[in-house]
Amino acid sequence: METLSFEFPAGQPPVGRALVGCVGSGDLEVLLEPGLPGKLTIQVLTSVNGSSARWQHLFERMFDGQTPPALSIDIHDFGATPGVVRLRLEQGFEEIGHD
């Protein structure tokens, strides 16, 4: 298990917050809350060691060419594949947008 931190440039914080997923096998839990303006911070607690570069690439690909909202994101990962991570994050962004 290891804890990883990431930071990306962002726009304005949203109003609401959202929770998606579950710390089940091959899945992850994502808690999204309003962050400081201009900053997106992500804390990842993952059961898979040595996966820092994979997370970095996944986030870079996802935020490439767009300005994400300013969020403070907490991830509790239980061995989710990059595809599942991306689906959960997109689900979380969508739910935050609805609030």
Place this chain on the structure above:
Amino acid sequence: MTDSARLLKQHSFVELGARQRARALLDEGSFRELIDPFARITSPWLAKQGVVPQADDGVVVAKGSIGGQPVVICAIEGAFQGGSMGEVGGAKMAGALELAADDNRNGIPTAAVLLLETGGVRLQEANLGLAAIAEIHAAIVDLRRYQPVIGVVAGSVGCFGGMSIAAGLCSYLVVTREARLGLNGPQVIEQEAGIEEYDSRDRPFIWSLTGGEQRFASGLADAYVADDIKAIQQQVEDLLHKGKPEQERSGQYALFLQRLAELDTSTQIDPAAVRSLYQGEQP
């Protein structure tokens, strides 16, 4: 109706997560979660042992109403650590039941609904989890003096260990075909009894002895319902309206003990024999 049409019409309860289940049973718009995941009251023990924790510790506690009656609902997330009960999740459930009993002493008729998907105590938290389960037992016995405590075992984890005793203490127990209920899980029994007597990988065999249908037919559950959100919601609401049972099932332990004493252990027991043993002499 064709099978596919029937399947499309059905909305599975088993497939829902704990929070969705709690929402699905409460009156629309009445769901108010207590100690929600953003409160970050999580297990202090799992990370120390290299296990990723979950923000709500796998237990969702909410207040709301069912058919207009105030209830507290506790839903265990079976997908997180097998629904195991740790210090925090256990305390959330015990505390919710204790507050519901306090409500009743203050003139508010709060009942409780427990959605039980659990393998029992969380081994990483050992005695703290067991202590929490004992508190849950005591709180159920206290609250059921005022209002029904309704247990629902929908599946697919089932309800085992100390939490199967909690299920046994409930005023009413609702099960589906997917449910299983037992003090020990199949693998533990296999380890103790031997694979010739109890093969934990033989699913039809396991369900024939511990499955929801068998438990209902043996009188250990009060309702056997389809895995359908509406059907389960309606069943829980009906039981709430019924009020407290005339006699709690756990109050009839003398009768159950007497029937178990009649068991002939010289031959291998089968599901039909279990049913007739529990039902006693039929008139």
